[in-house]
Amino acid sequence: MPRFAANLSLMYNELPFLDRFAAAARDGFTAVEYLFPYAFDAHELAARLRGNGLQQVLFNAPPGGSTLADMAGAWDKGARGTAALPGRQSEFMAGVQAALRYAEVLDCPRIHLLSGIVPPGVERESLKDLCVENLRWAGAEAARAGREVLIEPINLRDMPRYFLNRQDHAHELLDAVQMPSVKVQMDLYHCQIVEGDVATKLRQYLPTGRVAHLQIAGVPERHEPDRGELNYPYLFDLIDALGYSGWIGCEYRPAAGTSQGLGWRDRALAA
Template identity: 40%
Template sequence: MLYQDLPFLERIAAASADGFSGIEFLGAYDQDVHQVRAATVSAGLQQVLFNIPSGNWAAGERGIACLPDRVEEFRAGVADAVEHARILHCPLVNILAGKVPDDLDLDTALDTLADNVGFAARALAPLGVTVLLEAVNTRDVPGFALPTTAHAAALLSRVAAPNTGLQFDVYHAQVMHGDLLTTFHRHREATRHVQIADNPGRHEPGTGEVNYTFLLPALEAAGYDGFIGAEYVPTDAGTAWLRQYTAVPEPAH
């Protein structure tokens, strides 16, 4: 979501120059994955996460994993994700559940999703990759199959695969229910990755109502020591927020 004014590969170096130590993206399936790996290594960054192919993004799809008529397509995407995870040395792969159509029974959608998550977990286990699920708020994405952290956690409990976990997105959680730290503590053991943005607007930390001065140290105090992904819509303020909330030095450029 950041550096949209740059060609894809140039965004990697820009992230490094701004002080980030890792990168994540929805997917780079239209890129030469070996070039992506080379750019990441050259920039001194860790490839932290990417998504399994999520359907036609431009047409408004936000995942296909809950759709019974798209199982073959989803599983072909898993094969692509396995290859990308291997080349990129990426430890986390995220699944977007997708929106439940009005003519699809929710139980059927969740059964399909559970089967697909289990399939992905088995396919990625030999690489030591953890498969993540995240909740997405229904204000931004009406009809999303997993609207709250509790829904995502319940689905993972059904799958019961050792290499699965939660992606805790602070923005989506704030929109749906707030009570962020309590929610995080409730699902701490399952959480493998955290993403942040402020609300309203989904902009950088410090632009809205979420008290990141409190929340970020509290996550660390709770024992979370993984990466935190900056998944927000940038304003013209740039990445100055990094130096407000972290020990990142001034950018090199």
């Protein structure tokens, strides 16, 4: 049976962020993820988790910035990660260390590392060795802290010139990194937009044990999974059949109110 985690950055956005924890719990979620925690005190977030019986299963390392204040505002200023960006290694390291400190307080097992936007005039392939070096360092830091770090292919329509956008490229990076604490976050929305053939990709990659987190959304509008071109009931059955027992993050933008649109989840859990 799939285990669904509410993404509090996209869902329940009719409420202030700190009120979304209680809303997710009222709707029956037992786990949450979100983009970034850095605008909030880690202990306040931990209290919201405990008070609502929720588990934190994923969040992102900062997309940029060397201080906590800069990290909290970097996404809104257009930063999309530093793992593959030349001249940004100290910033990358500061972000990973900040993320691991939050992960300890939140008891969160996994952190997503954003790769960054390929600079104009630079070829993606020329950044691969730098990304591998950074991922090895981050993987070692995460392992010492008892955590995992993840990389995620993201489609180029939503994030033009993003360094990592294909599943095979992500697994090539893991081949080069060779660290069990570095794994893949597989978002089926991004996978469908970039590559399609999602069921075959699941059959190829889930049995490797390298996919530590899944995410879902309807394609192409990124609404509820029952809206759009992907047959999620079929995919959920396949995910179960392949033995995946991790979390599936609901990283979609509700078409109307979040609670009113959860019929797809209730049907999946009842199947």
